[in-house]
Amino acid sequence: MAKENRARYVILGLLAHEILSGYDIKKRIGTRVRYFYDISYGQLYPELTRLEREGLIAREAASSEGRVRKLYSITEAGRRELECWAGSPAEEEKIQYDILLKLFFGADCSLRAIRRHLETFLNRNIAKLAVMAEYEKQLKAVMEEHSCHLYYWLTVLCGRHVFQAHVAWAEEALAILEKMEMSDDGERGRKS
């Protein structure tokens, strides 16, 4: 999975629009793309150093009004690199959900545990779905005037579809389990 060093392109992508510090970048990621990408300082700062050394980003004159801040901007080479990456084929997406492994391989654990996993999963995804709906509402209002944000919108749309699917699956799975329990009623090793 981790093959392409997403970090560097996310950084370049953000710097393509604004001059930012490492701390700023972390915040931007936290608020804007949390649902499909995250980064830690342990990866961010070394990557910034590397990008600068490679000439893909450059230090801006620090405003030096007291606080230490290292501001970075993207270079022409950086823009080319970003464009090249954006045009090259995307890696295949993988679904690696812990819950599926627990369902599949932990099949001999209690039914109660399975139900608990599904319920946690369901609640989490209901919440995420609500957030996506909220984003969409806000975006729709903004986009009436500014036709940009199209790509932002498309990513939110993806989130809505995927989280909706999670919710639908969890509900269906819980319903199936309930039906099983009815007909099966307390048979064998599985204690409810």
Add this chain to the structure above:
Amino acid sequence: MAKENRARYVILGLLAHEILSGYDIKKRIGTRVRYFYDISYGQLYPELTRLEREGLIAREAASSEGRVRKLYSITEAGRRELECWAGSPAEEEKIQYDILLKLFFGADCSLRAIRRHLETFLNRNIAKLAVMAEYEKQLKAVMEEHSCHLYYWLTVLCGRHVFQAHVAWAEEALAILEKMEMSDDGERGRKS
């Protein structure tokens, strides 16, 4: 994301039902759970060594009919470990799709590239969806008689929901882009 060492639990989960060699395990994973988990030999064999050293799995007497095969079985301690894992809370699932990053951060690349990404994504997920549908058909037939395979079915169901969502999203996104192109028609930096 990578926090819990899924590999070890997948191995234990497979060994909970059969005695297998490393090679067998790899094959089982390849045919049965490819869509939500995969492993490489570089991870598999060292993990087997570790699990044996920890007493969670044990070497079975090799049948020694020529070929070298190391067969492993799960121990009682291994079963306890597996059960403990299966009962503990599942990690939060993350969607980390390369295509979303390219959409979001490569927003200044050509519209043609975006469309190509979406089409590739769409075709891939149509194919996956078809596989899930096939699995479901087979499973339904088998489950008439054997009521086991329930958890297998639930995982396939998840795949169906998720891949269906991917397909729906990609189609909607492509439709939106097409509409944009109509009204916008070749304006600005984006060359179609």
Add this chain to the structure above:
DNA sequence: CTTACCATGTAAGGCGTTACATGATTCA
């Protein structure tokens, strides 16, 4: 004056991949 936040980093270590190395067996 202390808490919260701003801000930048390093070190250790785990997870996971790819490439390489080796050799036996089966089948055309």
Add this chain to the structure above:
DNA sequence: TGAATCATGTAACGCCTTACATGGTAAG
């Protein structure tokens, strides 16, 4: 005899996380 598959591993390296280290500033 040569290719495919069976079968087990190691080495190197990259990604990423967690925990730690350091210090400044704003606000109550």
